[in-house]
Amino acid sequence: MSNRIQDWFASQKQTRKFHPSWIVMVVVITLAVATVVWFSTQQLEKDLAQEETHPSADGAPLTTGHEQPLDASLQGTQASSDAPLQNGTPSSGQAESGLQRAVFVPPDPDSIPAGEFGDAIRLGRNIFNDTQTYARAYVGNGLNCVNCHLDEGRKADSAPLWAAYVMYPAYRQKNHKVNSYEDRLSGCFRFSMNGKAPPPGSKELIALTSYSFWLAQGAPTGVELAGRGYPNLESPAQTPDIQRGQAVFEANCAICHGADGQGTQAKGRYVFPPLWGRNSFNGGAGMSKDSNAAGFIKANMPLGQGGILSNQQAWDVAKFMNSHSRPPDPRTLKQ
Amino acid sequence: MHRIKANCAKLMLPNEPLVRICALIGLLALALGSTHVNADEAAGAALAQKGAPGVLACVACHGAKGEGQAAAGFPRLAGQNQAYLEKQLQNFASGKRANPQMAPIASGLKPEQIKAVAAYYAGLPEWKPATATSPSTPEYKLGEILATKGKWRDGMPACFACHAAGGTGVAPHFPSIAGQPRNYTAAQLLAWQSDLRSNDPQNLMKSVAVKLTKAEIAAVSLYLENPAATGKGE
Numbered sequence: 001m002s003n004r005i006q007d008w009f010a011s012q013k014q015t016r017k018f019h020p021s022w023i024v025m026v027v028v029i030t031l032a033v034a035t036v037v038w039f040s041t042q043q044l045e046k047d048l049a050q051e052e053t054h055p056s057a058d059g060a061p062l063t064t065g066h067e068q069p070l071d072a073s074l075q076g077t078q079a080s081s082d083a084p085l086q087n088g089t090p091s092s093g094q095a096e097s098g099l100q101r102a103v104f105v106p107p108d109p110d111s112i113p114a115g116e117f118g119d120a121i122r123l124g125r126n127i128f129n130d131t132q133t134y135a136r137a138y139v140g141n142g143l144n145c146v147n148c149h150l151d152e153g154r155k156a157d158s159a160p161l162w163a164a165y166v167m168y169p170a171y172r173q174k175n176h177k178v179n180s181y182e183d184r185l186s187g188c189f190r191f192s193m194n195g196k197a198p199p200p201g202s203k204e205l206i207a208l209t210s211y212s213f214w215l216a217q218g219a220p221t222g223v224e225l226a227g228r229g230y231p232n233l234e235s236p237a238q239t240p241d242i243q244r245g246q247a248v249f250e251a252n253c254a255i256c257h258g259a260d261g262q263g264t265q266a267k268g269r270y271v272f273p274p275l276w277g278r279n280s281f282n283g284g285a286g287m288s289k290d291s292n293a294a295g296f297i298k299a300n301m302p303l304g305q306g307g308i309l310s311n312q313q314a315w316d317v318a319k320f321m322n323s324h325s326r327p328p329d330p331r332t333l334k335q
Numbered sequence: 336m337h338r339i340k341a342n343c344a345k346l347m348l349p350n351e352p353l354v355r356i357c358a359l360i361g362l363l364a365l366a367l368g369s370t371h372v373n374a375d376e377a378a379g380a381a382l383a384q385k386g387a388p389g390v391l392a393c394v395a396c397h398g399a400k401g402e403g404q405a406a407a408g409f410p411r412l413a414g415q416n417q418a419y420l421e422k423q424l425q426n427f428a429s430g431k432r433a434n435p436q437m438a439p440i441a442s443g444l445k446p447e448q449i450k451a452v453a454a455y456y457a458g459l460p461e462w463k464p465a466t467a468t469s470p471s472t473p474e475y476k477l478g479e480i481l482a483t484k485g486k487w488r489d490g491m492p493a494c495f496a497c498h499a500a501g502g503t504g505v506a507p508h509f510p511s512i513a514g515q516p517r518n519y520t521a522a523q524l525l526a527w528q529s530d531l532r533s534n535d536p537q538n539l540m541k542s543v544a545v546k547l548t549k550a551e552i553a554a555v556s557l558y559l560e561n562p563a564a565t566g567k568g569e
Contacts, residue, residue: 109484150487150492151484151485151487152484154487155487252537255508255536255537255539256497264505266499266500266503266504266505266506267499267500267503269499269500271496271497271499271500271505271509272497272505302537302539303492303496303497304485304490304491304492304496304539304542304543304546305537305538305539305542306490
């Protein structure tokens with residue numbers, strides 16, 4: 001067979017009317033063109049598919065109840081404007097309204113003083129809101145403090161700084177010692193920011209402490225203020241379930257945090273933070289405990305719609321979030 | 336087969352003109368492929384500038400460069416993300432977003448025309464902060480606080496918490512809101528408040544709009560028309 005082809009090849013070549021290499025060339029060109037066309041259509045299909053994987057979620061509005069008042073603990077928060085607790089007058093509002101929970105109101109950002117102390121407060125506020133820029137060296141993930149402490153660390157039920165500041169120094173089970181407020185801040189950097197603690201006395205810790213101190217002015221020292229930390233949710237009726245949590249996630253959270261939970265960026269910066277994976281908080285962070293996550297989610301998520309999820313949904317989606325892998329707790333890595 | 340391949344290789348290698356022709360044709364094919372990708376935008380440009388039978392040209396209301404029309408409150412389209420533009424056109428056509436001006440136009444477009452015109456406007460340059468110093472009136476300042484910090488005492492997050500620092504948007508769901516005519520932004524916020532517009536995903540805009548007063552809507556719309564370059568969100 002191959003001999004015959006060779007002969008034919010040679011004879012064709014000799015006649016010089018038809019150079020046999022043309023056949024090879026035509027085949028090669030056809031293949032090349034086909035490959036190029038195939039690639040571009042493939043790319044086009046991929047682009048189309050990508051657009052379609054983001055269904056316009058308004059096809060299925062999740063609930064209409066978002067304007068209803070939140071649960072009891074959050075109603076107290078809303079009532080705060082009626083009975084503000086500011087500059088050292090904690091008892092009057094509480095005593096009069098009895099059951100109503102007065103919430104401390106931190107000072108207005110416009111009232112940050114001028115001068116060097118004011119500069120430290122402002123730096124602390126900047127670090128808090130844009131940790132990626134102002135404390136880059138101590139951050140090991142894609143988060144900013146403000147991701148979990150909403151409204152610049154001011155919002156009740158979102159672990160506000162003013163409520164934390166007045167509770168230190170305190171003994172903590174987490175590290176079995178009496179912690180200063182700086183120690184507490186360092187913990188955030190190690191665990192929630194998956195980074196390393198700024199050294200004691202560093203300008204970052206002094207700035208964050210200054211900002212917290214300024215926010216807490218007028219609050220009573222050593223008194224657990226309403227709105228501290230995240231609300232303690234009652235245990236759900238059903239054991240938290242990852243699959244139900246996934247459904248909650250897809251309907252409520254994925255639009256911002258991404259279907260893969262990896263957050264969403266614009267112009268190279270996270271607008272919505274990653275919830276798991278290497279750019280998220282590590283296994284030692286408070287948020288990696290389902291109870292904390294459920295409380296935060298119930299009170300604050302989706303952003304601006306806090307309270308629309310049921311307790312069960314909050315527990316389920318917290319469990320789902322924390323069922324994914326994340327950087328390990330650095331304490332478990334110790335030799 | 337092996338020998339044929341070897342023979343061909345031998346024949347082809349010294350034959351330089353053939354190799355050149357091969358390369359030329361290959362390049363031609365590549366060029367054709369890339370123009371194919373841009374065909375969408377070219378068709379979109381034609382549609383935007385000249386319209387189609389029964390479809391008014393976009394430039395008639397949205398400006399020659401898609402910059403919008405401030406006085407009439409026609410929105411800026413240039414640099415807006417493509418998925419958002421497509422969705423709005425689909426919603427105008429289906430009536431999900433009610434708008435007497437846009438409904439007949441969007442209904443007159445075929446799906447591929449919607450895609451093309453959205454791609455065209457998405458490809459135009461996005462809004463850039465004005466070089467002139469931004470106004471510092473109390474209304475503008477109030478708008479800046481609402482856009483960059485929100486109004487958390489009423490549970491309202493900052494505009495920029497979802498629309499990105501500077502309001503440049505986060506594709507595909509969160510459109511750019513920077514540089515929009517204030518009349519447009521204000522009209523949309525009022526429409527969400529009163530359920531005249533309800534095509535926002537998960538009621539996200541409705542839940543924000545109901546927390547704003549009329550004065551705050553005016554202020555934030557004024558600010559977003561020309562957000563300060565320093566205006567960073569959370």
